[in-house]
Amino acid sequence: MNEITSAIQLIPLEHYIVLSVTLFSIGMMGVLFRRNIIAILMCLELMFNSANLLLAAFSAYHSDPSGQVFVFFIMIVAAAEVAVGLSIVVMMKRNVESVDINLLNRLKW
Amino acid sequence: MPEAGWDYAKQTTNQKLNQVIMVFLFYFLSAIMVISALLVVFSKSPINNVIYLIICFIAMAGHYILLNAQFLAVVHIIVYTGAIMVLFLFVIMLLNLNKAIIPQKSAVTRIMAVVTGGIFFLVLIAATRQTFVINPRYAFTSEIGLVANVGKTLFHEFLLPFEISSVLFISAMVGAVMFGKRDHAVGDD
Amino acid sequence: MVEQIPNINLAWLVPAFPLLGFLVTGLANKRLKHNQAGIIASAMVLLSFLVSLVLFFVLRASGQNEATVTLFNWISIGGMNIPFAFLIDHLSLTMMLIITGVGALIHIYSIGYMHDDGRVNSFFAQMNLFTFSMLLLVMGANYLVLFIGWEGVGLCSYLLIGFWFKNPAYNYAARKAFVMNRIGDLGFILGIIVLFFTFKTVTFSEIFSQAAGFQAGAPVITLITLLLLVGAVGKSAQIPLFTWLPDAMAGPTPVSALIHAATMVTAGIYMIARSSILYNLAPFTLNIIIVIGLATAIIAALIGLKQNDIKKVLAYSTVSQLGYMFLALGLGAYSAGVFHVTTHAFFKALLFLGAGSVIHAMGGEQDIRKMGGLRKKMPLTYFTFLAATLAISGIPPFSGFFSKDLILSKAFEHSIILYILALGGALITCFYMFRLLYLVFFGEQRLAGAHPHESPKVMTIPLIILSVLSVFGGFLNIPSLFNGDSKFITFLQTAVVSKASEELSHSTEIGLILGSLLLLGLVIFFAYRTFVSKSIIPAKDEEPMPFFSKLISNKFYIDEMYTAVFEKPFGFLSDFFYNKVENTVLDPAVDEIGVTTARVGALLRKLQQGNMSFYLFAMVAGILLFIIFILIV
Incomplete structure (x- = not known):
């Protein structure tokens, strides 16, 4: 099987780290940047995935499948989160006719 | 073995080609991911956002394959691109959000967001620079990402969390249905 | 190991009865009908008197001198082990009999005296609580149990002085008594602590x-005895802490009789007599006690000369007599002191109850200038009062003669100057007592519109019993001079270690007694001339007086002196701290803290807009700071 080359033999782990940090920062910037809740949720997905990528990379570099199982679990959580989050968006749209996050300003009460 | 030498030379050539392709693929996919992620943030239409995010996720699936995590790549495509993003699209279309233009945040806030993201990036890079030396627990093998290996780990070491995650799903489902119901049911009591 | 005396364990019943009485009358306060509380309370004290008598005979039959009854292990921490135990010996038995016996009479008397008072049930509850505490005080087998009783009687004294709390002056008197006692108690507590550190036990x-x-004269013993002395001085109203006792007359008269004449004020004397072994080792302290006792005896007697309130006269006479007891203690004649406690309990209780009877008859009037001529109106009260007056003046064969003469002869053994001073005090005592007697019972009635009448039987019978005791109480201890065998002193000798002293020769003693009798006769005659023949009534308060009598009638300005020395500086300091420190520094500082907090809160509240985006920013900033912190540190 050795003829199947793997990225891990060529690419240093640091590159994956930088890539995943970049994606995470972009996702976070998007969360702060946008007013549309749907877009914010998408940016959250982006952040999830950057963490996933890092987990998978570490898993490969360690030759340990546990990391990939963790990615699997994160997907589960992400799916549940999206389901609930989107239903909240639907409800909000139904109630205030908008998905603008600035309308959610009652958190001080 | 006379043939072996030829094979070896040929294989070496193949390997070198493979390596070049590998490195190229890595940077290519990375570039696609970063660019599409930025477009997710900066493009205004939700539909476009979803499309760019899907592109980003497909590129990510490519990364998984480069990392020999074939199972993950497939699940990723199915779950994210196939289910989650479709859900997004579905909601956007259902609520007709594409037409409703939501004004952007004020310029100051947007600049602040970018600056904050930049600082965050720098800080995280600084934090990860002085991290660690990898000392693999197991000898290198390209087979860890196969369904058989991941499945074994999942159903041996992580059986309980796996079962419990089903509870999480059920509660998420119940919550989603609860939120999704029309309000008058709540208003009655 | 001493053999256990049968039936001695009954001892716990002695304080238990008054405690029961306190609980019943105190808890069923509202339900008890008239007189019921008084009857219950009196019965309880009487019962514990009977038990005390039984104990007395049990101890006597056993042939032993003392017995310890341990009820339970009270405090047991590390090396400290303090049982809740009673010590039954001749000294505590004497005190128990006085307290319960005289106490029972006073309780019975109170049924009549307090008949019309609305809070009579509380009164008897507090009286019973007092009896209980006092019994604890004298029965305790260690200083800590004694201390419980000590504080208990202090509390009851406070409650009963301020019993008519609607009068602010009475409240003030109660507070004064409490605070003065507290000064003494501080010394007492310190004394116990030093005791414990020295002996590892109490x-x-x-x-x-x-x-x-x-x-003898070891510094630590001197320290302990001095500290205990401070407690005794406070409790027994000696100089310089005596001013509370005259004010304590604000309470009902039976209270004055029970607490401020017969029992509580003798607690200090009991305590010193109990610690006689320690005091024998501290000659320095004994000398101080002599000085204090003698000074108190004379100064209080002098003040008594010019008092016009019947109870105040008796109060100063009590202070003076307590001074004599202290003198006896200081001379090392502890049992003589306790003997005087006993006789004094009889005649002073009688005097107070008689005074109560007079006040009762006069409808609450206490000023002797307005009385007079009561001899015919209330003969029973007059004769009992006369008996008590003769007893306190030291006329033979009344009880006071024996006890006072014992002290005087001890003083003579010590030094002739002491004797002269003490005799002088006794003469003054005689004078003011007869002044009181003549002013109240002789001459014409001076208060118009009053119709004095003899008190009811429930009040006069205790008077009669007490007068019998006052007359014959002295025969408990007939000195060898009259072919007696000093029974009482011998009886006490097992519990109290008096200093050995050579007996005076009989001829000297007879000379002394005759001399003093002659002087007493002269004093009585002089008083008769002044107050009966010439019927001189003491001047009104406002009229000008010569310097010395002004000094006396103003109680040597001791209260004013305390005001100047303690109250004024304290008041000044309080004013200073209130006006300067509190108002200009502390208050603004505290206010400023509050105001600043409110201001910061108002500022921070602006952050709480409820805006999600802002919260997201804040969260990210927090995470950033956290990571940076980890990186740097």
């Missing part, structure tokens, strides 16, 4: 057996 028997190992 039990009497263990301390006294260990004390034998100390040299």
